[in-house]
Amino acid sequence: MTGAPDDEALIRQARRGDHEAFGRLVERYYRAAYASAYAVLGNAGDAEEIAQETFVQVYEKLDRLREPGALTSWIWRIARDSALKYIRKNKRIKPVGDAPDLKLDEDRPHEPLVAAEDKEQLMAALTELPDEMREAVLMRYWEELEYEEMAERTGVSATALYQRVCRGLKRLRETIERKDALA
Amino acid sequence: MTSNHEAEGYDNTPEGRELVALLKRHAPPAVNARAGAEAVMKRIGKPRGRLLRVGTWLPPLVGAAAAVALAFVIFSPKPDVQPTTPPEVAANKVAPAPTQAEIRHDRSFPEIVALVRGNSGDGVLIDAGLKDGLRVGDMLLGSGGVKARVTALGVFDARVAVTGGVPVKGAELRTPVTTEAQSRAAKYADFGGDPGAFLEFGVLLSAMPLSEARMLGISDGAAMRVDETIPALLRDPASAPQATLAAQLDLRAGDVLVEVNGAHIGSSNDLGNALGWSLDPKLLTVRILRNGRQLDLKLR
Numbered sequence: 263m264t265g266a267p268d269d270e271a272l273i274r275q276a277r278r279g280d281h282e283a284f285g286r287l288v289e290r291y292y293r294a295a296y297a298s299a300y301a302v303l304g305n306a307g308d309a310e311e312i313a314q315e316t317f318v319q320v321y322e323k324l325d326r327l328r329e330p331g332a333l334t335s336w337i338w339r340i341a342r343d344s345a346l347k348y349i350r351k352n353k354r355i356k357p358v359g360d361a362p363d364l365k366l367d368e369d370r371p372h373e374p375l376v377a378a379e380d381k382e383q384l385m386a387a388l389t390e391l392p393d394e395m396r397e398a399v400l401m402r403y404w405e406e407l408e409y410e411e412m413a414e415r416t417g418v419s420a421t422a423l424y425q426r427v428c429r430g431l432k433r434l435r436e437t438i439e440r441k442d443a444l445a
Numbered sequence: 446m447t448s449n450h451e452a453e454g455y456d457n458t459p460e461g462r463e464l465v466a467l468l469k470r471h472a473p474p475a476v477n478a479r480a481g482a483e484a485v486m487k488r489i490g491k492p493r494g495r496l497l498r499v500g501t502w503l504p505p506l507v508g509a510a511a512a513v514a515l516a517f518v519i520f521s522p523k524p525d526v527q528p529t530t531p532p533e534v535a536a537n538k539v540a541p542a543p544t545q546a547e548i549r550h551d552r553s554f555p556e557i558v559a560l561v562r563g564n565s566g567d568g569v570l571i572d573a574g575l576k577d578g579l580r581v582g583d584m585l586l587g588s589g590g591v592k593a594r595v596t597a598l599g600v601f602d603a604r605v606a607v608t609g610g611v612p613v614k615g616a617e618l619r620t621p622v623t624t625e626a627q628s629r630a631a632k633y634a635d636f637g638g639d640p641g642a643f644l645e646f647g648v649l650l651s652a653m654p655l656s657e658a659r660m661l662g663i664s665d666g667a668a669m670r671v672d673e674t675i676p677a678l679l680r681d682p683a684s685a686p687q688a689t690l691a692a693q694l695d696l697r698a699g700d701v702l703v704e705v706n707g708a709h710i711g712s713s714n715d716l717g718n719a720l721g722w723s724l725d726p727k728l729l730t731v732r733i734l735r736n737g738r739q740l741d742l743k744l745r
Binding site: 281284285286288289290292293296297300305306307308309310313314317318321380381384385399403404424425427428429431432434435 | 452453454455456460461464465467468469470471472473474476478479481482483484485486488489623624625627628
């Protein structure tokens, strides 16, 4: 347990107009929205823009959320949909937009290309995962949450989440290998 | 289709571990959730920041002093150390008295606080500077076609030249939202939003990966690399920019700090302690690794 007021209480307060409560919800789930958008866009600047846009939408639609336990999935989905909309609107896809860390190494001149390819493949494979698997995999490895924390957020048991992560990883591997074979 | 049973334990197989490493390698850069939340609150019209009125916030004497200071800005001699973009301050302008301007004071990036002075072409950004990711040469955009270019910077203040439009009371200037500017500002999150001595010293640092540091012969694997150097800083908005210690030492991006004044540098705190949190050291010796070679730099 985090010891923080639970989502349900914060949502209730936010609905009554408590902006501090809403701010705390945003702070708690900002990384989730950012990670979800990043998985689509592959670009930190755009992903942050989308993360912020996501919470503007959450704020506007908070009254429509019937099941507070579904908040995290709802945020993941809004962020993902917004990111996809952003791509359509801007008609550009930048799957390897952020690669400043890929510095040329004189002894290994091809590594940056390999790394960029890896990232492109990974991002493409992530988009093919079912929502619940992608959410579980990214919560575990991008948000670096423990299974208990993930369970607390989602209301799904830690065991079920572990199974989702393992299935997600396996599915990712299969997708990457399939794309490799076609290339 | 993969069944639960078949997949369980996959994270501990060699293939699974390789995939996990790939996922972690391409994880998104760190993000400051608090700053993000503040930006969201601002977008929905519920900012957490304070709204200050310059005329009431600054005592009248300070306001008068600011007018005098502005005259110094306009007529000040050329700095010894040129900023990367020369200031575009018109030499013959008469400094008008500062107008009462409403400014929004909020540390969240990318909103930049602006105090725009009357119809003059010059201004000072109060409490906005390096810590917000600004750099000399950055363009700021405001309402009514106002554009301003950052001409000189301190940690907490920036000087700008307005290049278009007419500044009006209550004007706010914004930086375009770019990944580059955001990543600059994000680096300050490590310092709790107060970059203090390191920016004044003239460096932005990041911790090196353990394995990379060990490959360079740093046995405990703790080392700090210079990401960016800042050539010159304003000590106050009216002064000419002065070379930072890092610039005087000729530190460069990519250098690895090994020792400062004989103390091993493995973290930002180590650097602060080695400098004695003083920016006016009598003797500064810095041992670095540059392209794998060890160099000793000295400043008296």
